[in-house]
Amino acid sequence: MITLIVALVVGAILFGIGLYGALSQTNLVMIMMGVEVILGGAMVNLVAFWRFLHPEVYSGQMFVLIVMTVMALEMAVGFGVATGRFRAKGSVEMEEAQDLKG
Amino acid sequence: MVQAVFTGFFGLAAIWFAVVVFRTSSMVRSALALLFSQAAIGGMFLAMQTEFLGVLQIMMMATEMAIMAIFMVMYMMDPGGLGGMDMTHQKRASQVAGALGALAALAVAFFAGWGPIAPEVRPAEQVYGLGIEIMERSMLIFETAGVTILTAMIAATAIAIKRRGKE
Numbered sequence: 001m002i003t004l005i006v007a008l009v010v011g012a013i014l015f016g017i018g019l020y021g022a023l024s025q026t027n028l029v030m031i032m033m034g035v036e037v038i039l040g041g042a043m044v045n046l047v048a049f050w051r052f053l054h055p056e057v058y059s060g061q062m063f064v065l066i067v068m069t070v071m072a073l074e075m076a077v078g079f080g081v082a083t084g085r086f087r088a089k090g091s092v093e094m095e096e097a098q099d100l101k102g
Numbered sequence: 103m104v105q106a107v108f109t110g111f112f113g114l115a116a117i118w119f120a121v122v123v124f125r126t127s128s129m130v131r132s133a134l135a136l137l138f139s140q141a142a143i144g145g146m147f148l149a150m151q152t153e154f155l156g157v158l159q160i161m162m163m164a165t166e167m168a169i170m171a172i173f174m175v176m177y178m179m180d181p182g183g184l185g186g187m188d189m190t191h192q193k194r195a196s197q198v199a200g201a202l203g204a205l206a207a208l209a210v211a212f213f214a215g216w217g218p219i220a221p222e223v224r225p226a227e228q229v230y231g232l233g234i235e236i237m238e239r240s241m242l243i244f245e246t247a248g249v250t251i252l253t254a255m256i257a258a259t260a261i262a263i264k265r266r267g268k269e
Contacts, residue, residue, distance in 0.1 A: 001219055003106040007150065008211035010113030014143075016204025017120045024196035025124070026189050029174050033136050037120045040143045041207075043159070044113075051150045053216060055223040058235035062243065064155050065236075068162060069247045073254040075166060079173050080258030087264065092177045095191060 007048035014041030028085070028092040032078045039071050105149060112145035129174040137167035153225045154232060 014037055021034030043064050050060025082092045089096065119139035123132050140163035147156030190196075223231075236244050 012207030020200030
């Protein structure tokens, strides 16, 4: 039970740090790093749930694989958007992205 | 007990490096800190006897963060952090949101009834069980993930590609 609680506490703190990072950073790449930390916290929780609550059902591990896929996709599309934005405006600062508003 | 100690050790490392990501001014250090944070999460997976996912996490994040470091140096205005630029906004609100999010998750961790703890699963059984899961019950999900990756690759390339006649 202790290990489950330790893992859940680490997951919760990582979620908080990631949320702070995603909301406070002005650069697109740094915002993506915040999202990566949030997803890292989610994965810790999923693995802990699988291992300590239902190790006989492998959909827990499958879910972690899907989250890893989401992380990779977020990076790929995010960098695509960053490259497009950098080509168009010479910067990926989100405070300068007011022109994206409708 | 040994498992809890190792999980806690890797967990502390993951938290420490996650904090460093947003505290350091150098973008390369920031990317490396995220790499170590994600690798420590992989270490937690290994400590929790999830060998396959642990190794996969460390391998994936090592390559992903190396690529991220290159992009960060390319696109940041002050990649070395020598100019002392402040790259944050709405700091107070973000701190409050982060603290509230973490507290809510901690409250669930401590106050939810988690039920009995399951016995351990041997590594060989795990790999077999995951393989059967992917090839039987979750095959459609796995295939969908593959198609989604392909779509994202095409979309990312299409967005990033230089348009003719624009420059």
